[in-house]
């Protein structure tokens with residue numbers, strides 16, 4: 089059996105390991121366009137902030153490919169999949185045949201439309217290579233602009249602030265981390281960041297960068313200009329699927345997969361940021377581009393590819409973020425649409441900057457946002473995952489002493 093995996097990230101690596109555990113003799117080829125060994129992508133922001141050096145990033149040692157009998161093809165981009173003839177084509181024109189194929193190509197930064205994007209010192213922050221380039225530029229940087237207040241934009245801004253660089257964050261939406269938290273928690277995050285010196289501007293977007301060779305200023309949609317000697321674009325990500333033939337393999341935002349991570353094309357699977365599976369809390373298809381789901385999906389895809397039928401229970405968005413002295417945790421549906429099937433309760437203690445929001449769908453917890461009161465976040469995630477009915481007054485879940493036993497109806 090020959091297995092080909094596109095993507096040398098965490099989903100691809102876990103798939104390869106799962107295949108090898110079940111099939112000791114199959115040929116496994118792992119194709120990746122980065123040259124680095126597999127590394128912890130979320131930690132690149134710690135490299136930016138100076139908390140760790142790049143040598144802390146690898147998630148597998150140098151012997152990984154040899155030990156598992158994997159043939160790596162690194163520094164090569166897959167350009168096409170021939171579904172009928174069961175081959176993938178890589179950039180040098182070579183074709184690699186497969187019996188089973190995994191698409192684990194992750195995501196690319198969402199591009200923006202602005203003039204002057206080719207100026208020096210304008211970066212995306214997705215790869216180790218990006219952060220290495222940023223580190224080279226940093227010594228001469230005094231003022232930085234971060235476009236986007238999502239997880240990556242936020243981490244970029246945080247890292248630059250920790251380096252002592254005057255940083256402005258431009259957000260089109262109303263608050264930072266708009267995919268992770270609701271408006272009330274986002275406001276607490278914004279206040280905290282502003283209090284620490286980050287200049288956060290909402291409703292702002294860049295139409296052009298200007299400078300002589302290197303970025304010197306950005307022109308905003310309202311005509312204002314902001315001087316800067318570095319810009320980081322962190323406006324979210326999109327599944328990296330340019331090589332996927334959409335007439336043969338179903339794609340919505342990500343590659344559509346069934347409960348076994350298999351696409352509609354038999355023997356072709358997808359996992360990680362590239363895949364769109366069922367979201368447990370939303371009860372609909374969703375791309376949850378987070379590390380733990382990439383691990384699980386990769387492992388489960390690998391098992392299924394090697395012939396062991398294992399179902400993936402579905403993905404669940406979740407985040408734990410520390411922002412200076414503020415703890416934020418969220419999971420599931422955090423901002424339900426008004427007039428939707430969800431009920432919301434929240435508790436806000438402005439003095440202590442504590443906030444708890446719980447989102448219910450019928451009698452089940454479907455999501456939550458916790459600020460500075462994150463203690464039972466793990467229990468809440470379990471409640472969502474297990475779809476446990478909440479038959480006690482919902483307010484009990486918001487109490488600081490809440491635990492599993494609180495969920496039992498009280499006698500009398």
Ligand SMILES: Cc1cc2nc3c(=O)[nH]c(=O)nc-3n(C[C@H](O)[C@H](O)[C@H](O)COP(=O)(O)OP(=O)(O)OC[C@H]3O[C@@H](n4cnc5c(N)ncnc54)[C@H](O)[C@@H]3O)c2cc1C
Pocket residue numbers: 094095096097098099100119120121122129130131132133164165166167192193194195213214215239240243328331359360361362377378379380382
């Ligand atoms: C700065 C940052 C911070 C993050 N923080 C968090 C966090 O705190 N918590 C969390 O859960 N998640 C976080 N994430 C997200 C997390 O890193 C991803 O969900 C995870 O890495 C996805 O793994 P993956 O294997 O699906 O994709 P990737 O890690 O992107 O790996 C895919 C690989 O495939 C390669 N590839 C793409 N196209 C091709 C092609 N055509 N040919 C060959 N190779 C190709 C890519 O270059 C890449 O090496 C963060 C991400 C970033 C960038």
